[in-house]
Amino acid sequence: MTGQRRGPWVTSPRPRPDADLRLYCLPYAGAGASAFRDWPEALDVLGSFEVAPIQYPGRETRLREPPHIDIDAMAAAVAASIDRPYAVFGHSIGGRLAFELCRRLRDLDAPPPVRLFASGCPAPQYPPTAIRDSDLPDDEFIARIEGMGSLPAEVVADPELRELVLPVLRSDFAMVDDYIYLAQPPLPHPISAFVGDADPEATEATAAGWQEQTTADFALHVLPGDHFFLHSARSTLLTTVARELSAPTTLERIVESCRTTPSP
Numbered sequence: 001m002t003g004q005r006r007g008p009w010v011t012s013p014r015p016r017p018d019a020d021l022r023l024y025c026l027p028y029a030g031a032g033a034s035a036f037r038d039w040p041e042a043l044d045v046l047g048s049f050e051v052a053p054i055q056y057p058g059r060e061t062r063l064r065e066p067p068h069i070d071i072d073a074m075a076a077a078v079a080a081s082i083d084r085p086y087a088v089f090g091h092s093i094g095g096r097l098a099f100e101l102c103r104r105l106r107d108l109d110a111p112p113p114v115r116l117f118a119s120g121c122p123a124p125q126y127p128p129t130a131i132r133d134s135d136l137p138d139d140e141f142i143a144r145i146e147g148m149g150s151l152p153a154e155v156v157a158d159p160e161l162r163e164l165v166l167p168v169l170r171s172d173f174a175m176v177d178d179y180i181y182l183a184q185p186p187l188p189h190p191i192s193a194f195v196g197d198a199d200p201e202a203t204e205a206t207a208a209g210w211q212e213q214t215t216a217d218f219a220l221h222v223l224p225g226d227h228f229f230l231h232s233a234r235s236t237l238l239t240t241v242a243r244e245l246s247a248p249t250t251l252e253r254i255v256e257s258c259r260t261t262p263s264p
Contacts, residue, residue, distance in 0.1 A: 008062055009077035011053050014040035019050035021114070021245060022086040024078060026094030026101070027053065028120070028228075029172035030145075030165060032060035035091075042234065046242035052081070054094075058168045067171040071097065075104030087115045087245055091230050092201065093172050095121025096179065099213065102187055112189050116214075117241060119194040120227055122202045123209030124181050134174035138166065145169060148201065148227050190216040192244055194237060196229035197222050219244065 010024070011033045023043070027035040033053035040051045054074065058067025078101060090098025095118040102116050133144055142162070191214040193207040204222055211218040221240055223233040230237055 007077050007080075008057075009054055009074050010081045011055050011061075013037060013051065013053065014044075016040075016048075016050040018048070020048040020085065022050045022052050022082075022084055023241075023245075024086060024088045024098075024101075024113075025051060025053045026088070026090035026098045027056065028092035028094050029176075030059075030169040032056060032062075034060060038234070039238065042238050043242060046238060047246055049242070049245070054078075056172075058171065067168040069097065069172070069175060071100050071104060075101050075108060079105055079108050079110040082111055085111075086113050087117065087241075088113045089117040089119065089241065090121065091119040092121055092227065093176055095119055096124060096176065099124050102189075103184060106187070112187075115190045115192060115244060116187065117192050117194065118207070118210050119230055119237070120196065120199060120202050121193075122206035123193075123213065124179075125183075125209060125212065126206055127181075128176055128179060132177045134170050134177045138162075141166070141170070186213050186215045188215055190214060190218065190244075192219040192221065192240075194221045194223060194229070194240075196225040196227060196233070198225060199227045199229065201227045 013033070013036075023039075025033075025036045025039065027033065033055040036051060036053040039053075043049045043051060055062055056067070056069050057065035074097070088098045088102060090096070090101075098116060098118060102113060106112065133141065136144060191210050193210040195202050195204055195207045204220065208220055210220075221237075223229045223236055225232040
């Protein structure tokens with residue numbers, strides 16, 4: 001990442017200073033940058049991409065920090081790191097955060113991404129459910145998380161691990177519960193949405209609403225799997241991501257981005 005100002009937000013598990021494009025990846029609730037630990041190797045064979053997972057506070061290398069995610073601070077860190085064309089991928093809560101990240105980057109007059117990938121996440125204009133998951137008692141909250149498939153059995157069985165993980169999960173879910181959608185002009189870059197065909201959290205219908213958030217082209221992909229299809233159907237998902245980032249229209253956007261992006 002030559003020429004990049006780095007901080008705790010933007011990680012680089014496998015630096016590729018010669019890569020044509022960087023893919024910023026935003027994790028789902030409770031997860032850290034390691035959720036994308038297998039992506040650099042998998043994408044190496046699909047194109048010239050560098051994977052840059054975002055590390056939220058309160059987990060992994062930022063374990064000592066409060067788990068609250070400051071979107072403005074995240075956007076400033078990403079904007080400072082941009083030294084080449086890039087795309088943004090987010091799954092579940094990461095999809096909502098990726099959308100707000102793109103909006104903040106527009107406000108900062110940063111070079112726009114060539115594409116936003118919103119995965120396992122309803123379009124932001126749809127209101128959250130009436131039940132506030134983050135306010136549920138511990139047992140009900142754990143059952144809710146277990147139902148999504150995001151809590152390993154060893155965490156559920158270990159009181160110390162639960163005590164460590166629950167505040168992070170509650171903070172992440174509170175961001176969804178407290179989210180207020182503010183209408184703004186649609187984003188100028190393409191958006192691709194991914195959903196699992198057995199995902200109760202984001203359906204094909206609610207993901208189709210992402211089309212309203214862009215003035216450019218839109219694609220909707222339905223993959224086999226539940227809410228965590230990004231793991232079970234990873235190969236298909238990454239092949240689709242790489243294909244869309246290598247499409248002629250995307251390459252045109254990369255060329256245009258190179259004219260406005262600082263050189264490494």
